[in-house]
Amino acid sequence: MNINIKTNRMRRRLFLLVTASVLLILNLVATSRTSAEERSRFVVVPVENPRYCGNELFRAFENYYSPRIRELRSRYRLDDVVAGESDEWKCILLLRHWIKSNIAIDNDDPTQTRGDTFAILDAALMGGKFHCTHFSIVQHAVLNSFGYVTRRLGCGPGLKDDGGHHGVNEVWVNKFSKWVLIDAKYDAHFEKNAVPLSALEIRDELWRDGAKAVICVVGPDRRPMKPDPKTGKSETRPDTYRWCSWETDTNRFTTFPARATSTLIMFEDDIFRNNTWYRDGKPHWAYNKPYLIATTRRDWIEWTPNIITSKVTINGDKASVFLSSCTPNFLSFQRMGNDGTWRDCDEKVELSLNRRDRNRFRFRTINLFGVDGPEHHVDIAYQSRKN
Numbered sequence: 001m002n003i004n005i006k007t008n009r010m011r012r013r014l015f016l017l018v019t020a021s022v023l024l025i026l027n028l029v030a031t032s033r034t035s036a037e038e039r040s041r042f043v044v045v046p047v048e049n050p051r052y053c054g055n056e057l058f059r060a061f062e063n064y065y066s067p068r069i070r071e072l073r074s075r076y077r078l079d080d081v082v083a084g085e086s087d088e089w090k091c092i093l094l095l096r097h098w099i100k101s102n103i104a105i106d107n108d109d110p111t112q113t114r115g116d117t118f119a120i121l122d123a124a125l126m127g128g129k130f131h132c133t134h135f136s137i138v139q140h141a142v143l144n145s146f147g148y149v150t151r152r153l154g155c156g157p158g159l160k161d162d163g164g165h166h167g168v169n170e171v172w173v174n175k176f177s178k179w180v181l182i183d184a185k186y187d188a189h190f191e192k193n194a195v196p197l198s199a200l201e202i203r204d205e206l207w208r209d210g211a212k213a214v215i216c217v218v219g220p221d222r223r224p225m226k227p228d229p230k231t232g233k234s235e236t237r238p239d240t241y242r243w244c245s246w247e248t249d250t251n252r253f254t255t256f257p258a259r260a261t262s263t264l265i266m267f268e269d270d271i272f273r274n275n276t277w278y279r280d281g282k283p284h285w286a287y288n289k290p291y292l293i294a295t296t297r298r299d300w301i302e303w304t305p306n307i308i309t310s311k312v313t314i315n316g317d318k319a320s321v322f323l324s325s326c327t328p329n330f331l332s333f334q335r336m337g338n339d340g341t342w343r344d345c346d347e348k349v350e351l352s353l354n355r356r357d358r359n360r361f362r363f364r365t366i367n368l369f370g371v372d373g374p375e376h377h378v379d380i381a382y383q384s385r386k387n
Contacts, residue, residue, distance in 0.1 A: 042314045042353050045379035050177035052309035053299040054326060057265055058151065058250050061328035062144040064368040066254035069145045076121060078142065088148070088371065089175045092182070093220040095142050100187035103138065104129040116256055117141040132185045132235065136167040139184040141253035143171055147369025149305040149328050151250045153181070153199055154264070156279055158243035163278040166235045170199055170246075172305045177374045179302055186236050188218045188225060200267065200302065202241040207271060211238035243277040245286065246301060248293070267301055268294040306365050306373025308333070314380070319351045321361070321378055329368040336362035342372075355382040 062069070073079055081098045082091040102121070106129030113119040113128070120134045136152050143150040149172040156165045170179045179198040182189045190197045192205065192213050205211040216225040216236045225236055234240070245264040252260045264286050266272060272294065277284040286292040295301065303326065311322040323333050324347065332344040342364070353359050359380040365373040 042317070042319070042359075042380050042382050044312050044314070045358070045381050047377045047379050049376050050307050050374045051304065052307045052325075053302060053304045055303040055305075056297070056300045057293065057295065058246075058248060058303065060249060060251040060255075061149070062141075062251050063254040064147075064329040068254050068256070072117065072141060072145045072253075075118075078145070082146075087175070089173055090220065091146065092143060092148055092171055092173065093222075095146070096139060096182055096184050097187050097220050099135065099139055099142060099184040103135060103184075105131065105185060107131045110134060117253055132167040132183075135183075135185040136169050137252075139169045139182070140250075143169070144250075144253060147329065147367050147371035148172065149250075152247045152252075153244055154247075155199065155241045155244045156277070157239050158275075158277040158279070158284075160278045160281060163280050163282075164234070164240075165279055166240050168199075174306055174371070174374050177304070177307065181241070183236070186218060186225075188216050188236055190214050190238060190241075191217055191222070198302065199241055199244045200298065202238050203244055203271075206238050206242055214238045243284075245284075262291045263293060264291055265293045265295060265301060267298060268296045269298075306367070306371075308363055308365060308373070308376035310363070310376060310378060312378060312380070314353075317353045317355070319353055319359075319380055321349045321351060321363075323347045323349070323363060323376075325365050325373070327365045327367055327373060331366050331368045334364050334366055334372070342366075351380075353380055353382070355384075 078095065078098070082094050085091050085094060103124040104127075110130045111123045111128030113123050115134070115137065117138050117140075120128075120130060120138055124130065140150050140152050150169050153168050153170060154165060155168060156163060166183075168181060168183045168185075170181050172178075173180050173196070176196065178196075180189060180196040181199045181202060190202050192201075192215075197205070197214065202211065202214060205214050216238075217223060218225045245266050247261070248263045248265060249255075249261045266286070277287075279285065306325065306327045308323055308325045310324075313320045313322075325333070333347060334342045335345040335349060337343055345363070349361075349363075351359070351361060361378045361380075363376045363378070367373075
């Protein structure tokens, strides 16, 4: 009997030992698999996308559904101006050139009109003449009617003995993913190393070294402008942009006949704080007025229409991409398909991931006018590591 008891005890011990060994092995295998899974995983690969800056100050946009949009394009046959041209930047230059070709300049005694785009153009086509403010009003309406996000600026040398003022526009150019200053009065803009400049970029170059590397170019073919003191084209000098202010009402065309706001935005940096903007021999009228919004945030002025920002989350072999953008007259996000065709998509996109190849996805925005924004890329790779 004692022998049987000892035998049973040995069997139990052996069973417990074998069970513990099996559990230890299973645990080691599971741990090994977990470690391998932790080492081998999908990761988002950094790519250089256009920088996204949200819009905090310029909240009003021209209304795509306003009948004034279609009336403007049809009455003056503006679609004919850009017929056959698919390049956005070239279309902008052609429209600017059309404005310059149809409006004559008179700085001192402009034709009296109600100041509306239609009134200015109708008078101009009958021989009326106008100054920079009128040119900027028309250009604002014309470019926005094609879905190119455009705003108005007031600029000047700002010196006590040189305090002139000039009205121009900035347009967001998707091709460059940046704002570009354009002047319809002279069919001109400024470039550095063949890259069109924004108002703040011209200002920076001027305060830095007198804008030595900046040139003024004119016409759709961007010919360098030759200074001609006899024509009085002082407004085509970079020092016209020593000071700049932006109008907040970027929807003045489709809200007509509502009165345009007087609110202005200025960039409050050391230049603003340590210098005074003179206009016609006096400090600018907006100083110490409720009309002035002085911001230290340059990115709030140079916000980025049509640009996408994304957030990617990965779960196993699946990725969720959340898209967001500040696109005036937004229609849809779009994703490039495997067949090379852009198709509408939601702001949340579910994607299946491939372990063998780099997973590359392309997105963009498109607005109601059919203008598409810069591409936004999401790259996801599978990293497999041993040991």
